[in-house]
Amino acid sequence: MGEFELIHRYFQGPALEAAGDVGAITLGIGDDAALLQPDPDKQCVVSTDSLVLGTHFPEHYLPADLGYRALAVAVSDLAAMGARPLGFTLALTLPQVDEDWLAGFAQGLAQAAEDHRICLVGGDTTRGPLNIGVTVIGQVAARKVVRRKGAQPGDLVCVGGPLGDGGAGLAVVLGETLPEQLSDAAREYLAKRFWRPRAQCELGLELAGIASAGLDVSDGLLADAGHLARSSDVALHMRYADLPCSPALQAWPEAQRREWMLGAGDDYVLLFTLPVASRSCLDVWLSQGHQVKVIGEVVAGQGVWLDDGQQLVNMDSLAGYQHFKDTTDD
Ligand SMILES: Nc1ncnc2c1ncn2[C@@H]1O[C@H](COP(=O)(O)OP(=O)(O)OP(=O)(O)O)[C@@H](O)[C@H]1O
Ligand SMILES: Cc1ncc(C[n+]2csc(CCOP(=O)(O)O)c2C)c(N)n1
Numbered sequence: 001m002g003e004f005e006l007i008h009r010y011f012q013g014p015a016l017e018a019a020g021d022v023g024a025i026t027l028g029i030g031d032d033a034a035l036l037q038p039d040p041d042k043q044c045v046v047s048t049d050s051l052v053l054g055t056h057f058p059e060h061y062l063p064a065d066l067g068y069r070a071l072a073v074a075v076s077d078l079a080a081m082g083a084r085p086l087g088f089t090l091a092l093t094l095p096q097v098d099e100d101w102l103a104g105f106a107q108g109l110a111q112a113a114e115d116h117r118i119c120l121v122g123g124d125t126t127r128g129p130l131n132i133g134v135t136v137i138g139q140v141a142a143r144k145v146v147r148r149k150g151a152q153p154g155d156l157v158c159v160g161g162p163l164g165d166g167g168a169g170l171a172v173v174l175g176e177t178l179p180e181q182l183s184d185a186a187r188e189y190l191a192k193r194f195w196r197p198r199a200q201c202e203l204g205l206e207l208a209g210i211a212s213a214g215l216d217v218s219d220g221l222l223a224d225a226g227h228l229a230r231s232s233d234v235a236l237h238m239r240y241a242d243l244p245c246s247p248a249l250q251a252w253p254e255a256q257r258r259e260w261m262l263g264a265g266d267d268y269v270l271l272f273t274l275p276v277a278s279r280s281c282l283d284v285w286l287s288q289g290h291q292v293k294v295i296g297e298v299v300a301g302q303g304v305w306l307d308d309g310q311q312l313v314n315m316d317s318l319a320g321y322q323h324f325k326d327t328t329d330d
């Protein structure tokens with residue numbers, strides 16, 4: 001099968017091309033580039049993510065899960081900006097044509113496209129070591145965009161869901177030794193949190209125009225809090241006892257839970273700051289089913305600080321996930 005037949009067979013069709021609001025897609029797959037038309041009062045939001053075997057996902061996987069994860073983690077950056085997803089492109093590099101792999105991958109990708117209401121508008125298919133690149137395009141009103149910059153002293157620091165599931169999920173999908181008391185249901189929940197994370201788009205739309213700053217937790221709570229603190233030129237004080245964790249995570253010892261909640265990443269929940277005047281929004285969002293929780297406050301100063309119940313500790317040296325961290329410059 002050649003490149004064009006492959007594209008036609010697996011990536012063209014309503015499951016991927018009409019998975020979201022097609023109104024904004026003026027021209028999709030088939031020309032030299034796609035055309036997207038945002039609403040008159042909106043700006044385009046663009047973000048790219050790559051997935052590499054061994055770096056972002058383990059060797060043993062189902063192609064459908066990989067397709068789902070590739071799109072969901074990319075869409076998470078649109079959610080973080082308070083944007084509504086419109087379209088995405090897929091840059092796919094494959095070592096060979098494996099029809100079962102492609103059918104599974106396209107099916108998982110289409111499921112993620114449907115769940116996040118986003119249409120495939122184009123891409124690129126090449127031969128080489130497996131690599132998946134997804135570029136997502138969304139729209140947001142300029143005055144409502146949620147940026148890393150904007151947090152003010154006095155604002156509340158909040159998260160949109162449980163922390164640490166990304167780290168525990170990775171342990172599950174890597175086949176590591178698991179605690180005996182971890183139930184089958186909890187193991188399945190964590191594997192699903194890893195392979196099929198749901199980007200918090202609905203919450204992101206609620207935060208638009210209300211949150212003073214925000215981002216998604218991909219590198220780890222402390223690392224991402226550090227990005228927000230630096231961009232906003234403020235300090236974040238967070239209380240360890242207030243960090244939300246899922247019932248599944250409770251099966252691990254406290255030290256392991258703490259490590260994953262603070263630093264593992266792969267959680268894809270939103271971390272945001274909220275002016276105190278908007279505190280009542282939290283009740284509305286909770287009533288809508290969003291698992292929002294206040295975990296600290298923004299204060300004047302710099303850095304990320306954690307109140308462990310006894311003292312306030314500076315956590316800036318805990319870097320979180322960073323590519324090339326262990327390499328030297330030469
Ligand atoms: N090769 C690159 N060229 C230009 N800009 C880049 C490049 N790599 C990253 N960036 C930009 O650097 C900023 C930070 O990127 P980073 O990947 O850390 O953020 P992120 O996308 O939120 O994280 P994640 O990839 O974990 O979702 C973004 O604005 C991103 O577009
Ligand atoms: C096999 C395997 N080992 C480790 C990890 C953890 N991990 C890899 S990249 C990353 C940060 C986000 O990536 P990026 O910044 O590139 O978007 C994290 C938390 C994983 N997912 N799979």
Ligand SMILES: [Mg+2]
Nearest residue numbers: 077080216218
């Ligand atoms: Mg991000």
